[in-house]
Amino acid sequence: xxxxxxxxxxxxxxxxxxxxxxxxxxxxxxxxxxxxxxxxxxxxxxxxxxxxxxxxxxxxxxxxxxxxxxxxxxxxxxxxxxxxxxxxxxxxxxxxxxxxxxxxxxxxxxxxxxxxxxxxxxxxxxxxxxxxxxxxxxxxxxxxxxxxxxxxxxxxxxxxxxxxxxxxxxxxxxxxxxxxxxxxxxxxxxxxxxxxxxxxxxxxxxxxxxxxxxxxxxxxxxxxxxxxxxxxxxxxxxxxxxxxxxxxxxxxxxxxxxxxxxxxxxxxxxxxxxxxxx
Amino acid sequence: xxxxxxxxxxxxxxxxxxxxxxxxxxxxxxxxxxxxxxxxxxxxxxxxxxxxxxxxxxxxxxxxxxxxxxxxxxxxxxxxxxxxxxxxxxxxxxxxxxxxxxxxxxxxxxxxxxxxxxxxxxxxxxxxxxxxxxxxxxxxxxxxxxxxxxxxxxxxxxxxxxxxxxxxxxxxxxxxxxxxxxxxxxxxxxxxxxxxxxxxxxxxxxxxxxxxxxxxxxxxxxxxxxxxxxxxxxxxxxxxxxxxxxxxxxxxxxxxxxxxxxxxxxxxxxxxxxxxxxxxxxxxxxxxxxxxxxxxxxxxxxxxxxxxx
Numbered sequence: 253x254x255x256x257x258x259x260x261x262x263x264x265x266x267x268x269x270x271x272x273x274x275x276x277x278x279x280x281x282x283x284x285x286x287x288x289x290x291x292x293x294x295x296x297x298x299x300x301x302x303x304x305x306x307x308x309x310x311x312x313x314x315x316x317x318x319x320x321x322x323x324x325x326x327x328x329x330x331x332x333x334x335x336x337x338x339x340x341x342x343x344x345x346x347x348x349x350x351x352x353x354x355x356x357x358x359x360x361x362x363x364x365x366x367x368x369x370x371x372x373x374x375x376x377x378x379x380x381x382x383x384x385x386x387x388x389x390x391x392x393x394x395x396x397x398x399x400x401x402x403x404x405x406x407x408x409x410x411x412x413x414x415x416x417x418x419x420x421x422x423x424x425x426x427x428x429x430x431x432x433x434x435x436x437x438x439x440x441x442x443x444x445x446x447x448x449x450x451x452x453x454x455x456x457x458x459x460x461x462x463x464x465x466x467x468x469x470x471x472x473x474x475x476x477x478x479x480x481x482x483x484x485x486x487x488x489x490x491x492x493x494x495x496x497x498x499x500x501x502x503x504x505x506x507x508x509x510x511x512x513x514x515x516x517x518x519x520x521x522x523x524x525x526x527x528x529x530x
Numbered sequence: 531x532x533x534x535x536x537x538x539x540x541x542x543x544x545x546x547x548x549x550x551x552x553x554x555x556x557x558x559x560x561x562x563x564x565x566x567x568x569x570x571x572x573x574x575x576x577x578x579x580x581x582x583x584x585x586x587x588x589x590x591x592x593x594x595x596x597x598x599x600x601x602x603x604x605x606x607x608x609x610x611x612x613x614x615x616x617x618x619x620x621x622x623x624x625x626x627x628x629x630x631x632x633x634x635x636x637x638x639x640x641x642x643x644x645x646x647x648x649x650x651x652x653x654x655x656x657x658x659x660x661x662x663x664x665x666x667x668x669x670x671x672x673x674x675x676x677x678x679x680x681x682x683x684x685x686x687x688x689x690x691x692x693x694x695x696x697x698x699x700x701x702x703x704x705x706x707x708x709x710x711x712x713x714x715x716x717x718x719x720x721x722x723x724x725x726x727x728x729x730x731x732x733x734x735x736x737x738x739x740x741x742x743x744x745x746x747x748x749x750x751x752x753x754x755x756x757x758x759x760x761x762x763x764x765x766x767x768x769x770x771x772x773x774x775x776x777x778x779x780x781x782x783x784x785x786x787x788x789x790x791x792x793x794x795x796x797x798x799x800x801x802x803x804x805x806x807x808x809x810x811x812x813x814x815x816x817x818x819x820x821x822x823x824x825x826x827x828x829x830x831x832x833x834x835x836x837x838x839x
Contacts, residue, residue: 271625284660359830426550457768482655486658512648
């Protein structure tokens with residue numbers, strides 16, 4: 253075997269080995285979450301608030317409610333901003349300001365989550381003198397907007413220009429072309445992007461630490477402190493009680509399921525809707 | 531005679547105006563956000579600047595008891611964990627990307643890509659949970675073993691915890707791996723097939739082709755991808771917070787408990803009561819924000835150049 257061929261085989265092996273290693277790591281992590289998570293799941297875990305200190309049992313119903321409320325409100329606040337910014341960038345492609353907006357969206361995507369948490373604290377919690385779920389939603393909306401902007405823009409860019417030109421040729425205005433042609437064609441893609449962004453913010457912890465703060469009770473009022481699954485995992489993981497550490501694993505399992513569900517529906521449900529339409 | 535605009539025309543005109551205004555508003559809001567972040571963090575951290583001034587950046591004492599604060603231990607911790615993780619994960623990321631682009635057939639590549647997406651989508655706090663209960667005990671055993679090997683009793687003694695820089699670096703390396711691998715893969719997939727086939731036709735082996743044709747072609751975008759991954763690693767919060775040990779001193783070995791900018795805030799913000807302490811932590815957030823913005827814009831510019839070329 254010539255050195256060249258030897259090198260070829262060795263590198264081929266190394267490259268395959270690194271892929272195998274990645275799969276191994278992933279399997280180990282998912283395995284731990286699954287095994288440790290499922291073991292302690294029971295009905296109370298889903299339906300009860302945390303038990304008072306020192307008592308056994310209890311669940312994370314408060315955190316499940318919190319995750320849903322905080323994520324949905326964040327998405328509701330962020331969607332119009334993100335979508336319209338995305339439409340703006342897509343419709344003004346090539347102009348300098350659109351480039352600036354796109355660059356800002358990219359830069360905002362890279363802002364560490366803890367900085368968003370601190371911003372939420374100084375911007376909202378300090379002003380309103382109270383921790384609240386709403387301030388957490390606003391903080392998460394700051395993460396939701398840039399991703400939505402980029403996804404909307406990308407999907408709108410995929411709309412065939414022939415379709416839009418045909419509408420313009422019929423005398424339609426820009427707004428009606430965007431609404432009736434672009435958005436309708438790209439609706440599935442945009443919805444899928446929104447779900448993906450939601451999956452991302454549903455797992456965020458750092459923006460909630462100093463805004464939602466956490467609560468031991470099932471809370472429905474957005475103006476009061478509220479718990480969420482990631483927050484509960486963080487608090488329980490650091491607790492010295494094995495019972496609470498076990499609940500952290502179960503909560504992690506539930507959170508991963510929720511995120512997978514969102515990602516799955518983003519990918520497949522939307523694909524099916526598209527196929528039915530076509 | 532000029533036709534009068536009909537009522538429906540007028541309605542459409544109004545709709546058009548609202549539509550344009552909404553787009554411009556959202557776009558301006560997005561750009562303003564960055565300025566708003568800067569202003570808000572700058573104002574909220576003024577107590578720290580009043581007390582320590584610019585030397586805050588290079589003073590190495592962080593002491594909540596005497597209320598003397600300097601950011602150097604956190605800056606050092608951030609750089610060590612970030613670059614350490616990048617150093618460990620980059621060869622693997624390259625390997626995975628090359629494997630998926632050139633070696634695996636579709637049936638194998640698709641599920642692996644799906645798994646990479648899955649790993650990349652896991653929340654940071656779950657990596658932290660796994661790190662704390664699975665990775666940290668392993669690091670702890672390694673530390674005791676290593677301490678005995680080099681005959682350092684201090685290491686053996688501190689090895690009982692296992693939290694510290696090394697655990698954080700390893701966990702971060704795992705976390706940024708899917709991100710950098712998929713970014714590199716994206717750029718590998720756009721290498722023109724003719725180029726590869728040309729090299730193969732000249733008698734080059736597969737690896738010759740990868741080394742001399744593909745990798746030089748994606749050089750710029752790979753650098754961009756790595757800078758972007760570095761940005762991720764520097765700002766990563768929860769996972770690092772849970773395994774780095776909240777050390778206040780300047781770390782001297784890789785096993786020492788330490789803090790990054792992000793983990794110091796997450797660990798200490800709720801305990802901070804005095805204005806100087808709170809201001810100093812917000813100052814850390816400001817430093818982190820500026821670093822993150824610069825790195826991200828830099829990476830995007832490099833990536834864009836890579837694509838244009």
